[in-house]
Amino acid sequence: MVYHWVNSKGASLGVGTYSDIWRNRYLDLGYVRVDPVVLGCSQQMHPADWKTLDWSSKAARAFLQDALEHGVGNQGLSVPIRGPLGQYGLFTVNHRCSDDEWADFIETHRADLIVLSHILNTKVIALEGEAKTQSRTALSPRETESLTLLAIGYSRAQVAQTMQISEHTLRAYIESARLKLGASNTIHAIASALTQGIILI
Amino acid sequence: MIRFIFADQLHKFPKLRDTMFQDRALQFKTRLNWAVHVDENGFEMDQYDAMNPLYVIWEMPDGRHGGSMRLMPTTGRCMINEHFGELLTDGPVNSPLIWESTRFCLSPHAKPRTANALMLAGGEFMKGCGVKQYVGVFDQRMIRIYRMIGASPKLLGQTGQGSDFIGIGLWSYDAQLHERVSKIAGISLEQSLEWFEQSFGADPQFAMVG
Numbered sequence: 001m002v003y004h005w006v007n008s009k010g011a012s013l014g015v016g017t018y019s020d021i022w023r024n025r026y027l028d029l030g031y032v033r034v035d036p037v038v039l040g041c042s043q044q045m046h047p048a049d050w051k052t053l054d055w056s057s058k059a060a061r062a063f064l065q066d067a068l069e070h071g072v073g074n075q076g077l078s079v080p081i082r083g084p085l086g087q088y089g090l091f092t093v094n095h096r097c098s099d100d101e102w103a104d105f106i107e108t109h110r111a112d113l114i115v116l117s118h119i120l121n122t123k124v125i126a127l128e129g130e131a132k133t134q135s136r137t138a139l140s141p142r143e144t145e146s147l148t149l150l151a152i153g154y155s156r157a158q159v160a161q162t163m164q165i166s167e168h169t170l171r172a173y174i175e176s177a178r179l180k181l182g183a184s185n186t187i188h189a190i191a192s193a194l195t196q197g198i199i200l201i
Numbered sequence: 202m203i204r205f206i207f208a209d210q211l212h213k214f215p216k217l218r219d220t221m222f223q224d225r226a227l228q229f230k231t232r233l234n235w236a237v238h239v240d241e242n243g244f245e246m247d248q249y250d251a252m253n254p255l256y257v258i259w260e261m262p263d264g265r266h267g268g269s270m271r272l273m274p275t276t277g278r279c280m281i282n283e284h285f286g287e288l289l290t291d292g293p294v295n296s297p298l299i300w301e302s303t304r305f306c307l308s309p310h311a312k313p314r315t316a317n318a319l320m321l322a323g324g325e326f327m328k329g330c331g332v333k334q335y336v337g338v339f340d341q342r343m344i345r346i347y348r349m350i351g352a353s354p355k356l357l358g359q360t361g362q363g364s365d366f367i368g369i370g371l372w373s374y375d376a377q378l379h380e381r382v383s384k385i386a387g388i389s390l391e392q393s394l395e396w397f398e399q400s401f402g403a404d405p406q407f408a409m410v411g
Contacts, residue, residue: 043209043253045274046330046401054407064409074409081297082277110331111298118276118297172238176248179283 003117005081005089005124013124018094022070034059041078041090047114049106050076051099075102077110079117083125091117139198143177146170148199151190202260203322203393205400208253217258220266222246224308233340249273249280249303257322259315261308268307268315270323272335275299281336281369288358288369294336302337302372317386320350324382325397327374334373341366351385352378 002016016023025031032038040053055064068074073096081089093113095102139147142163149159160167174186181198183189193199204214211218222244229235229245239245252273259267273279275294281301282293294301302323307315323335336357339347341364347353354370361367383390 044207045253045255045277046326046332048401049403051403051409052401053409054404055409056407079297082274084276084278111333114297114331168238175238179248182283182286184287 001094002092003089003120003124004091005087005121007083007087007125007128019071022067022072025066025070031063034063036060036063037076037078037092038090041080042088044080045082047077047079047110050078073097075099077106077113079114081117081121083121087125089121091120139177139180139193140173143173143180144193144199146173147177147190147193148201150174150186151194151199151201203318203325203396204256204258204260205322205326205397206256206258208250208256211256214260214264216264217260217266219244220308221256221258221269221306224266224269225304225306227309228306229304247280249278252278255326257319257326259311259318259322261310261312265310266308267311268319269304270302270306270319271304272300272302272323272326275301275336281338285338285358285367285369288360288367290358296334298331298333299371300332300335302335305337305339305343314386316346317350317382318388320347320352321379321382321386321388321393322396323372324352324374324379325393328376328379329397329401332374334371336369336371339368339370340364344368349385351381 002014002018004012004014004016006012018026026035034057036053036055037048037050041048055061073094075097076092076094078090078092081091083089091113095105097105145163146159149162150156154162156167156170160170163170165173174189177193178186178189181189181192181196183192190199194201204217206214206217219242222242226237226239226243226245229237230239237245238247249271255272256269257272258269261267274297275281276297279301280303281289282295286293305316305319326332327335337354339354344353347370352372354368354372357369357371359366359368380390383393
């Protein structure tokens with residue numbers, strides 16, 4: 001079993017049951033840049049059986065061979081995890097058995113494994129103190145600028161002109177700021193950004 | 202045929218991608234007059250399209266978009282919680298077994314039963330990936346379509362009347378229902394599985410050698 005999580009600040013942490021020798025080897029040889037599990041799952045959102053990943057490159061084949069020699073099983077299922085702040089992670093179960101046995105196991109336990117990965121992850125977020133309610137409202141510099149200028153009384157046209165963008169683009173900034181703040185309209189967004197100290201006037 | 206494509210793979214299907222975003226503009230902006238953004242290319246895209254969602258797309262024989270929907274897990278950022286939270290009387294939806302389905306769209310050139318094929322594909326994804334339920338937002342005209350497809354949702358919340366109606370529905374996976382949707386769609390379960398396998402199954406070319 002391996003669990004790996006990258007939090008909203010980009011720091012990563014992990015825990016697993018692979019041998020120390022294999023873990024150190026994996027890190028030393030920079031296998032993270034070769035590993036089809038990491039490459040294939042980091043952009044996805046659905047649980048992936050290792051067999052469905054792309055193992056065609058020479059490096060991937062050599063990596064797999066090395067992994068097997070170091071006690072990693074031939075079967076794996078990896079569940080990508082997404083957090084509300086843009087965090088991501090991967091929960092993997094690994095085993096050595098035939099394809100049929102593995103297919104049966106996955107069919108029976110897939111939902112449990114998905115839930116398990118989620119529970120584990122929720123716990124990690126709580127331990128990290130990275131609660132959902134916190135820093136959800138990190139606005140981009142352009143979003144902050146848009147709201148600040150509106151808050152000091154500029155019209156949309158004036159804001160757009162000041163920021164040298166079209167009103168169309170401005171609308172997109174305001175809209176994404178509004179969503180991040182969970183506000184129901186622009187005025188609400190400005191009010192809550194002010195109360196939370198996200199914008200200062 | 203049905204294709205399951207994550208956003209970061211859409212570039213491999215430029216015609217399908219472009220016609221999908223154009224059809225979305227036509228449906229959501231021109232026809233429904235929703236407050237959506239259409240860019241200079243005539244594409245309707247929003248911030249969730251930038252989060253690498255999964256598109257379930259019906260591709261017509263000429264390679265154009267016939268219909269589509271967009272799927273995302275509810276554990277990350279998603280539209281239901283961020284846009285329609287006030288309609289969710291029991292609080293936000295947040296479960297690894299519930300995904301949201303949004304932007305259900307049909308091309309004006311779509312053949313009959315395209316919506317059925319999409320719904321069937323949605324069920325196939327649930328079956329294949331362990332998702333138990335979809336939550337989705339829909340307008341009034343969809344109520345009749347869902348009924349015809351044979352998969353009406355459970356209503357979680359609603360607002361407005363008539364053409365302003367917006368509902369939040371929950372669809373649960375059920376093997377019998379999946380079979381019924383397949384029958385009404387006129388697409389066999391085997392065919393449906395084959396499309397799923399083409400997108401998510403093992404490709405012998407990339408096989409693991411162990």
